[in-house]
Amino acid sequence: MHGHTVADRVTKLTGREATRATALGGSHAWTAFRVELADGTPLFVKALPEAREDGFSGLFQTEALGLDWLGRPAESLVPDVVAWDSHTLVLSWVEERPPTPRAAEILGRRLADMHTAGAGFFGAERDGFIGPLPLDNTPTADWPRFYAERRLAPYLRRATDRGALTPVDARVVEKVIDSVEDLAGEPEPAARIHGDLWSGNVLWQEGDAVLVDPAAHGGHRETDLAMLALFGLPHLDRVRDSYNEVAPLAAGWRQRIALHQLHPLLVHVSLFGAAYRTTTMDAARAALRV
Known part of the structure; x- marks a missing residue:
């Protein structure tokens, strides 16, 4: 999956211009990306290929709703769900650090x-x-x-x-x-x-x-x-x-x-x-x- 395709998806979903998408690796049927918006904001994106939804209908909806549900009693325990559709999930970027x-x-x-x-x-x-x-x-x-x-x-x-x-x-x-x-x-x-x-x-x-x-x-x-x-x-x-x-x-x-x-x-x-x-x-x- 090409980065520009994912950037276009994010632009359409969020209404904010995405300028770059860098692949982070694949897992099962989907690929993870770091996407940068025009203002420099980084986002995390999981994306299915456009032609691939067999067996995964509702995957990203379920994940988005699950994160929202888990976050209600402890909001800072999950990333923010920015946007989603059947092929794309957009989350706030998590800057990882060593555990303490x-x-x-x-x-x-x-x-x-x-x-x-x-x-x-x-x-x-x-x-x-x-x-x-x-x-x-x-x-x-x-x-x-x-x-x-x-x-x-x-x-x-x-x-x-x-x-x-x-x-x-x-x-x-x-x-x-x-x-x-x-x-x-x-x-x-x-x-x-x-x-x-x-x-x-x-x-x-x-x-x-x-x-x-x-x-x-x-x-x-x-x-x-x-x-x-x-x-x-x-x-x-x-x-x-x-x-x-x-x-x-x-x-x-x-x-x-x-x-x-x-x-x-x-x-x-x-x-x-x-x-x-x-x-x-x-x-x-x-x-x-x-």
């Missing part, structure tokens, strides 16, 4: 504020995406059922259909699905969660951090915290400590980390194959040992 303990403490408190703002129900008003994969957000009455039916079972099917998990593997994960109600801990109200909060979706700024690329929905707050641990977030202990000062986690949360990590790992197996099989199965077995 102080920024991690602020992130923990703001994450707690976001979660405790609540969601009203488990699920969302519309289906979404996690990466390029569809995400069923049909509401359910409680979190164990939501997690089993909307998060674990669909991606277990994807992983087994592509041969990344064996029938023996599948039976272990099915045991987790059948036991979620017993493994989930005490019931909690639906939290306003990011839903895809791995470390790459945390952008550190001067003194704080912002969250990007959400799969936003009403879920369990331990899901976000478990995913931060999955691929290693800098200063994670500081994030957790400051989070706990605002919204203490329920007893036994450490033993439930593997349960909450199982969904993103099944997503990775579905996308990238058997390279994630061992980690996924380790998480499934660890979840059952609670």
Whole structure:
């Protein structure tokens, strides 16, 4: 995709002249750009090719609305949504800086504020995406059922259909699905969660951090915290400590980390194959040992 095409899109969407678009790299079906306006303002843009929308209808709408929803209780925790259409998402530019303990403490408190703002129900008003994969957000009455039916079972099917998990593997994960109600801990109200909060979706700024690329929905707050641990977030202990000062986690949360990590790992197996099989199965077995 050419930079001038993206600059033209941004000009049309924002009503402000965009003079330059620099490609930052591709991810799945879309490409990221840094776009500069005539007055020097930088913007971040995700763009699909004009001819490519199959399977991605509503992708950028869902992301834009998710960022807006997450930002209501903690506005500075997400970038500003500038504009969007079916092929383009325009966000404020985030000037990244190295993570610091102080920024991690602020992130923990703001994450707690976001979660405790609540969601009203488990699920969302519309289906979404996690990466390029569809995400069923049909509401359910409680979190164990939501997690089993909307998060674990669909991606277990994807992983087994592509041969990344064996029938023996599948039976272990099915045991987790059948036991979620017993493994989930005490019931909690639906939290306003990011839903895809791995470390790459945390952008550190001067003194704080912002969250990007959400799969936003009403879920369990331990899901976000478990995913931060999955691929290693800098200063994670500081994030957790400051989070706990605002919204203490329920007893036994450490033993439930593997349960909450199982969904993103099944997503990775579905996308990238058997390279994630061992980690996924380790998480499934660890979840059952609670």
